[in-house]
Amino acid sequence: MTDFTAEKAISRAYMADFDQAAPSDRLDRLEAHTSPDFHWRGVHPFNRQPSAGAAMQAFWAPLLNAFSSLQRREDIFFAGLNEIDGFTATWTCSMGHFMGLFDAPWLGIPPTGKMAFLRYAEFHRIENGKIAETALFCDVLSVMAQAGVDPLPPQTGAAFIVPGPMTNDGLLLSSSSPDEGKTTLALVNRMANSISKANEVLQGKSKTYLTPQQEMSENWHDDMIWYGPHGIGATYTIDRYITQHQAPFRTQLADRIFNGHVARFAEGKYCGFFGWPNLTVTPIGGYLGLPATGKPADMRVVDIYRRDGDKLAENWVIIDMLHFLKMQGLDVLERLNAGVR
Template sequence: MTFQDEKALLRAHYAALAKATPGNVGAILAERTSDDWHWRGMHPFYEQHGAHAVADSFWAPFLTAMSRVQRRQDILFAGRNEIDGFDGTWVVSMGHLMGLFDAPFLGIKPHRRIAMLRYAEFNRIADGKIVETAMFCDLLHLMRQAGQYPLPPQTGAHLVQPGPATHDGLLFDDADPAEGEKTLTLVNRMIGDINAHQRYESPQDELRRSWHDDFIWWGPEGIGATYTIDRYVEQHQRPFRTQIKDRVYNGHVARLAEGNFGGFFGWANLTVTNAGGYMGLPSGKPADMRVVDLYRRDGDKLAENWIFIDMLHFLHMQGLDVLGRLKQT
């Protein structure tokens, strides 16, 4: 099993995008995507079909706002999708899109300094074309960088989040398939522990089965990052499990691994109800959480976890229109 053609296609796609302008980005996107390309984006972009719709929705406005954009990629891996019986091939990329924030974007006012838009992207490739994409980015973090943060203080810390501590996340060469199988098996075991967490005496006992004690949970803006099992329990897991109720697991669209890296995304992974207080909001109606989780395995346990959540959509479903408020200020 080799993923060299798919990786080469995505790298060529990114190289072409690096030279794109707001005026020609639609044509550049069309070069390596299918006519019916299905693109999933975060609020307010949502689902688009075809290169020019994606350009009009996301890329042209982004390139208008951000000058001299660089893709600073930290992770790239490929694999077959467990969810469809290991039929489809996906290539995953994670990092930051860095530019000079020179013009308004989605109502966010520019500060003319470096801005880093954190992203994770899943791309399904078939017959030499990108046919399906999920593009997650952390818009709340962009607001914080621009000095326009709209939410109460978060429980963890958010930084310009680094890539793997081992600096080996760019799998341009294919990894040993046996290592990817180990990673996917461990990720699945960890998911099973989450779904059956009541059988463990403590959250720490649950987590120690799959996680190193000094693991890093690189959470999204609005929640923040945590370090070590105990701080993860204190700063993320306990608030989530005590302030969220009626959790419904909807499944994943893609779940795959290569080497020591793996991950998944859902649309939506979870539907939950805020029981009161989560992210500073009162109790509300059910809302969707569209989530990306990317993992680095170290030996027989997980060492790092990068998370992206469509926070603006989650908040919007609870009646908080963050972008609408920005445009009124």
Template sequence: MTFQSEKALILAHYDALSRATPKTVADVLNRRVAEDWHWRGVYPFHERRGASEVAQTFWIPFLGAMSRVQRRQDIFFAGRNQIDGFTSTWVVSMGHLMALFDAPYLGIAPTRKIVMLRYAEFNRVEGGRIMETAFFCDLLHLMQQAGLQALPPQTGAHLVQPGPATHDGLLFDDRPEVQGEATLALINRMLGDIAANSNSKAGAKPRDATPQEELARCWHDDMIWWGPGGIGATYTADRYVEQHQRPFRTQLADRKFNGHLAKLAEGNYGGFFGWPNLTLNPTGGYMGLPGNGKSTADMRVVDIYRRDGEKLSENWIFIDVLHFLNMQGLDVLGRMAGMAPQPAQI
């Protein structure tokens, strides 16, 4: 199984975007995307159709605010999508869009300094065209780099996140199919462990005695969980439990899994996204915020994993936190617009 044509298309697409301007970006997109291209972006961009609409919604404002944009990829792989019976081919890219923040963006005042916008992108390629895209970026982390603390202090660490410890995440050459199958099987087994220990059903008894026992089935003890702005990153199984898993499982109730739209793997890397993956009820305390007292909210999530031997070692997570909070009545962008920078904690 080869993905060379699909990978080449996405790399050419990125190369062309690296030279695009606000005036040319719509034409650049149009060269390689389908006429009815379905683009999904985080809040406030949401779902768009076609090159012109995506350009107007995301790329023209972004390129108008950010100078000398440079895509710095840390992970790049392709594969067939398990969700549709391994029929469609997707190409995944993750890293940062580095730039000089020179003009206001989404109400955030410019710094005239380097900023690193975390991103993860899934592209479905068919017939030499990009048919579908999911583009997740970490706007909360961008705010933090601009000196805006939009949320109370969190349990994890907020920092510009590196790529894989092994520095082998750019799979420009195809990997043996058996490697991707092993990675995907491990990811699925890990997701099964989460389901087996879910406390979403009243009176349900977890399968494993402790969270550490659950994690030990599929994770190395020195695991790294590279979480999004609003939650933060954690290192080692014990700190992951303390700084992410326990708040997530105890401060979010009535968890409903909605499924994934794409799930794939190649070599030691794999991942998925959903739209939304989860629906939950914030009962109070999560991300330092009170319960909404009204209704549930959706989480759109990307997870990208690195397998090391028989277990998972690293996990990069993107959550559309602004959408999750907006569904609870908190407009973070509106609240932060025009605010003066505060001492950064990144």
């Protein structure tokens, strides 16, 4: 199947219905668009929720209470068959920001009374005309920074409101060429294989085969843009990406274990995936400006890519940083709510 019109319509009907509903009607709207056995994933502290009602109570209700006039500002939307399950299930992906007036505390983060932006990536698995499963990643640390309570040392990349695609073509509301999607997925997989080979070199399992610049140039344009999560930041061009993200990631994190993805799919020039978790790594000193912990920690990660021709041009990344830090013994929200900054 290469026509995802029906599945897209289900996701978009949910977004329109839920986003425009009165606060008292939101749970009814969520339940109307989800299956009886619906389950939900979110970043820490929301984690897994077994029903629409639980997701509403854990995530949506507190968010809607804290952010007045919340709106979804969507930059990317696409659908595809999940490579992980043999191209059986259909997923959709929506990425952008939730924006509202930060008028009440959220997770203990003090309100500003001003506009605030929460980066998000929302994945839906569509089955029998309903949303059967959702994974919603968001960048909580970025909201802390906007509120003046950034818990981390200065990041290596830049901090700003992350834009959508430079080409302004990220909302794939109609059908796309199946061949384009296959090309994009193949390129992302080739790029991931290059990373695996580089990790084998770091682990002493194979000899050096390329410099970092050579490795990147195989699959990325020289003027690539990588939009990382708060704590790492964004970086531009291959050389600065290597300096500001790749080198710290490869030299300050050891014992990498790739745990796989839950979903990975592509449509047109866009591809996305997420894991639960994708990686397990051990900080050995310096990563995120923090000391070594020697404790293995999981990274739940979203990656969304834009292909331009035969190489990748842009990459949007959200990592569940609160979960990653908590596994190392740093409970950011607990410290915040205890008055420790």
